[in-house]
Amino acid sequence: MKKILVVEDEENIRTLEKLYLQKEGYEPVLAATGREALRLFDEQKPDLVILDLMLPELSGEEVCREIRKKSTVPIIIVTAKSDEIQKLEGLEIGADDYVTKPFSPRELMARIKAALRRYDWERLADTAPVEKLVFKDIVVYPGKHRVVKAGKDIMLTPKEFEVFTLLVKANGEPVSRSSLIKEIYGGSDDEVFDRTIDAYIKNIRKKIQDDPGNPTYIESIYGVGYRILV
Template sequence: MSQKILVVDDELNITDVCKKYLEREGYQVIVASNGEEAIEKWQKEHPDLIVLDLMMPRKNGWEVCQQIRDTDDVPVIMLTARGEEMDRLFGLTIGADDYLTKPFSPRELVLRIKSIFRRVNKGNNSSALPENKLIYNSLAINAETRTATVRGKLIELTVKEFDLLWLLASHPDQVFSRNHLLNQIWGVDYFGDTTTVTVHIRKLREKIEEIPSQPKYIKTVWGIGYKFEGRDN
């Protein structure tokens, strides 16, 4: 069965063009014209990927993405006409996997979708991790269930947040550059830049660190990247 893509935009010409190009590539395409309809289609159709416009009536793209991320890790490509740094950073912060600035090439959209699906399939087919559980003080990470707890409390992590945490925690004291983390977690064919890593590290710290501005686990190595520190119980 072909993969299903939900395209959300209030501009009919954009949804028409996207639908045409994506169906030509063999994807099933569902279309929504506003945020409320996007939520309805997402709940009903369970798409494999969502292309989501930022500025829409009823619910904007940020609100839609946040609601979806509460329960679903479906990949999201966000469309924005603004192209401003803060919009891009906020989109990544709330869980968008990639972004495109309007006007964009439909061919580029197809390439980015294929890139995301390759990364997802690679992750699904990856071999078993050498160890299933890691414990550092009050932080416990379980690779088998893909869960993390802090002082016994379950922490909600996105797919990429967990992958990033596991990579760092399973290699304590090893320094990773931002480019290395980007290639390892998002893949060498990812179109974004290392800002993605910075945003995800900040979100991870907010979730697992007692004082995010003074991290105990994920340390910044200035001029290089990050490393994980912690003592086994």
Template sequence: MSVKILVVDDDAEIRDVLHIYLRNEGYQVVEAEDGVKALELLRHEQFDLIILDIMMPNLDGISACLKIRENSGIPIIMLSAKGEDIDKITGLSTGGDDYMTKPFNPLELIARIKALLRRQNYASLVQPTNEGEICIDDLVINKDYHQVTVRGKEVSLTPIEFSILELLAAHRGQVFSIDKIYQKVWKEQTAFFSENTVMVHIRNIREKIEVNPRTPQYIKTVWGVGYRIDK
């Protein structure tokens, strides 16, 4: 079965361009002109990935992303004409897995789509084992089922957030630089890398698993070096 991608953008020309490039890669493409239509489609169809513009009428991409994240961990790439760091942080903080600024290179977008789909496919292919859990105090990471519980309560992480947490938890005591986390999790070199991407995902994880994200119990910052989970 071919990969099915939902393209959400109010600009018909951008949708047309993306449709052509995605179809050339063998992907099935469905289009929506705003967040309202996208949410309607998601209620009736299954998709493997969403390309979601931020600036749209009726329901913008930020609001749509928040609604999607209420019950879905589907990979989402945010698009925006705004390139400021605060805009990227906002897009990633609402649950986006990646962010691209318009105008963008369609080939770069394809590369990022493939990277996210690889992560998603790996998660779905993992088979249960008897050693599928990592326990750190009251944090339990089930690698086989991609579930995380903290203090007995399940928390919802996006695929990228889970992969970052699993990486740090599986190598307790080891410090990972931002660059190394990106390479390990996204399975890409850093040609399209923005350090804010990793930093925002770390912040999102802390908001979900820490009692006080400002004084984290689990993911520690090693200033000037990177991040680690202590032994």
């Protein structure tokens, strides 16, 4: 049974999420504060985290940063309705996806299932024959969700990894934001916008560049998207 950590300070929302998770066959673990969330994450080893950003004691952003220091487990953030800035900030600190309040429980369950499928596939792929893509001093192992730069492992979230792998596979050809959205999210999604991809790229640059302000691996193409600099 998959274990889901629900981090939500509003009791009515926390209870609603718990009921829907149980109905879908998951084991919910509930936290009402940021500090409790980090303690339960270490103790319970959840398969996915649903994280509200407005929390007492420690903010959701701080919780997300702490989790990302030690794990690539999927994180779905819950944000205020239509708050684009908050969504982008969540993605930039390592979240994989987001829903906005008020949200449909069915939509949340669908996003959980999709995130877990991707994560499970990546872990199962470890038993497959090793495929690798070489780009400058970086080696990408698509089947192992692994990126190595100059012999050092780079920790990318599942969606950051998908974006980077798609760009490397394009081998210097431009890839549009809309194409990346379609590949990663499986079609149109009203909750996804171009700046979502920009947030992933910003994170990737921070992790692979010595100087993120002077990109030498990924180039922005105005009005189009991105490409790797081969």
